[in-house]
Amino acid sequence: MSEAAAPEISDRIWTVPNILSFLRLVLVPVFLVLIITGEDLWALIVLVFSSLTDYLDGVIARRFQQITRLGQLLDPAADRLFIFATFIGLAFRDVVPWWLVAVIVGRDAVLLVLGIVLANFGYGPLPVHHLGKVATFCLFYALPILMIGQAFPAIAWFTAPIGWAFALWGAFLYWWAGVIYIVETRRVIAIPRLLGGSRSDTLDS
Template sequence: MPTVSTRVVTIPNVLSVIRLILIPVFLWLLGSSQYGYALIVLVVSSLTDFVDGWIARRFDQISRIGQLLDPAVDRLFIFSTLIGLAWMDFLPWWLVGVIVARDVALAILGVVLANHGYGPLPVHHLGKVATFSLLFALPTLVLGVAFPEVAPASAPVAWALAVWGAFLYWWAGAIYLRETVRLVRLSRVADAAASDTLGD
């Protein structure tokens, strides 16, 4: 079991902050129709997401703040990119809605869990695969925009990964819902048992 430290300044956390800073840079480049540079920023951002996780595990730099920061930046990165691409009419808004709605649902589950004394649920491997699919799909989509000559080959791959990622996103969400229901039931049973004990 890896040790989770309370350190704030670690290489993975620095990479997460860099990824956060690159979000407005990407949106500006996309809005300025500088698609080639936007693609570079997107690829760098996606790579740092994979690299920081590997560094955290390989060099024992897993931290509590990193466990919160990394998925938060991932979501913000994905949301911002989806919205930017939809705004430029490179992506349909329904796909943005499908992905954002899932995380709104998870936020509600988080509030329910907190009200019953539980912290955030650990990230499920399906959620990780979904994030990987989306982080690979978005640069592939921008690749076709930046270089139209490769779009016939890149676009089908990008769309397949995007739809698959959205599907896995919701599948993982269903698992989180099931776990939330289980924990809430356990909490209610524990409260009922405590009430009976006090009544005796």
Template sequence: MGGHSSGVSDRVWTVPNILSMLRLLLVPVFLVLVVAGEYVPALVVLVVASLTDLLDGYLARRLGQITRLGQLLDPAADRLYIFAALLGLAANGLVPWWIVVVIVARDVFLLVLGIVLANHGYGPLPVHQLGKAATFALFSGVPIIMLGLAFPQVQPVSEPIGWAVTIWGAFLYWWAGVIYAIETARVVRQARVSPPPASDTLEQGG
């Protein structure tokens, strides 16, 4: 077992990681359903994915199976479901493409920051609470929009709420991105003064 003093292991085949992998495998199924306008089954897939997300997090802590792979798969799955929902809805003309560009551009921005950090010998920045809040808002807002598409009876209520939460989430997403950029600049300045730690294993940014 590749355990570490931090309690984070290098294991791959753990129950939480298998659940995360299954959640990732459902992403293309979810995207196809959204593009096809099958919003009820798409929401069912999203609910199943959300439940497995909660379950794998619980099991990872309960079984002591927190892994580096799991720390990467979990946020990746969340982002992919958000992207898939937005892409599918935009393809159907139900949401504007600018919202897709705003969300994707922010993650590209973070990828660039990650490359800058790697060039200075550092890993990704630790998760900021604002980033978690932004992801939660987006992961809630987009399904609320879809809920109105699946059940037109609730659309007059769900659509404005869904859009409010989604736009707020996009704003927080970029706000967190700015915070990561400021932190990256601080780390790079420090790296010019002193060498990076021998083993910098920071968690993936949200």
């Protein structure tokens, strides 16, 4: 039974996917300012543009063998920063409560601590759990839906409940995945590490 060849991961920096990820990172503070100042339509346009480039950089990286170590860091970083910027900007305007921001940021702070613990025991980051991917998916859907309601108040009665449903469900799954990562970290550090063993999968959701 033959195994599929793993994609080659390079150390290149200037690839099209990486440039798109850099662009998304640059747009994060622009996006935050637009939300805080009430420029909701422009903020929505920036968010949609960021979502499209997020999709494109993944497609290009896989199709043209441009998967890089830097890209594996930049892509999830840009995703998280856009999530944080949206929730912080909407909380600043009292559209969403600050406790929701604390829930989202707190979970990633826990993952940061887990990463440090694993590194101290000689392990890399844990493999991505599917619940983490589903949670991020829900939050990514919640953000543009909530922003549509702000940009077009006439339809907020329809978009707000849907956006809130995705946001709350995403936050719940975000922490559920976080608990799984905590349990897995405890299990891993309790097992004597095999010489030469490593865990190279990235924890990006």
